[in-house]
Amino acid sequence: MENVDTSFKNRPLRSSGESRTLESLPKPGFRVALRLSGMTNSCSLQEFCRNRKGVMFKKWGPFLLTLLIVPLLTGQAPFTPPLNAWKKVDEGFEVRSLSLQGHPYQVPFKVRALRLEIARFPVRVIDSRDFGAIRLDVKAMVQKSQALGALNGGFFLPDYKPLGLLIVDGRETNPLRNADWGIFMIQDNVPKILHTKDFLPDKGISQALQVGPRLVVGGRELTMKKQIARRSAVGITYKHQVVLVNTEDTDAYAQDLARIFWLSEDEGGLGCKDAMSLDGGPSAQMFVEYKSVKIDLPGGWGVPNGLGVFKK
Secondary structure, eight states: OTTOOOGGGGSOEEETTEEEOGGGSOOOSOOOSOOOTTOOTTOOHHHHHHHTTTHHHHHHHHHHHHHHHHHHHHTOOOOOOOOOOOEEEETTEEEEEEEEOSTTOSSOEEEEEEEEOTTTSOEEEEEGGGGTOSOBOHHHHHHHHTOSEEEEOOOBOTTOOBOSOEEETTEEEEOOOOSSOEEEEEETTEEEEEEGGGOOOOTTEEEEEEEOOEEEETTEEOOOOSOEEOOEEEEEETTOOEEEEEOTTOOEEHHHHHHHHHSOGGGTSOOEEEEEEOOOGGGOOEEEEETTEEEEEOOSSOBSEEEEEOOO
């Protein structure tokens, strides 16, 4: 290390009546990032404790050992917030990739996410039937609709008939279903996620997609069933940005997906006030091609609808 006084190494120390230099001390087994009062820049925990005749070790030792040992005893790796930050592609268009593992997540999984300001990059429902098809993969949806990207949408029957409300550019293309699901919608240019029972028809609703379940409601993480699958989901931040998510080629528990939406950015999460799961399993897929960004995460089959990203 530059500009550090190392002359202290040859100064004698007195410990239990004998004179020694620091160079003569046994090499410490490890060094810690914690800086305690009285420690030098190159002093290890072991050296520091010896210099203080064990007084500080009695104070800090058990605490430090607990931090190191408890995760090992519980079989869990300590949680470290991911360092991956949002990458700005354009004003109002950001991307992020996350690899999540360890506590509090049940299994390792990945997340690919877009964060959008809909005033600049509107999110619209894409219905395959508008292009003369009962189903399309999202890459074909992007190409046919001239979108910048798309994510799969809602549930459907074996014959690919959609289940649940669809509103495309103010036009209802599929009726509301009486189900314990959520509805993602754009009303008066504001994104919202609400429960089916709270939905009221309104001329100000330009887009709507009914699916579910909801993951985060009003800043509260919901308790989910213990189910694991490949996932797609949509969230809304406290700044009214829309977040579109796919778990790439990994399966994730619904609870873990709810957790990453709910956690703040400082905690490594997506910082969403509301979030909702889209159709998952082989339906889950994402395609984005804009400027430097190219995301191609195909699903197992085509789907009847999706959420598209457009440039205003």
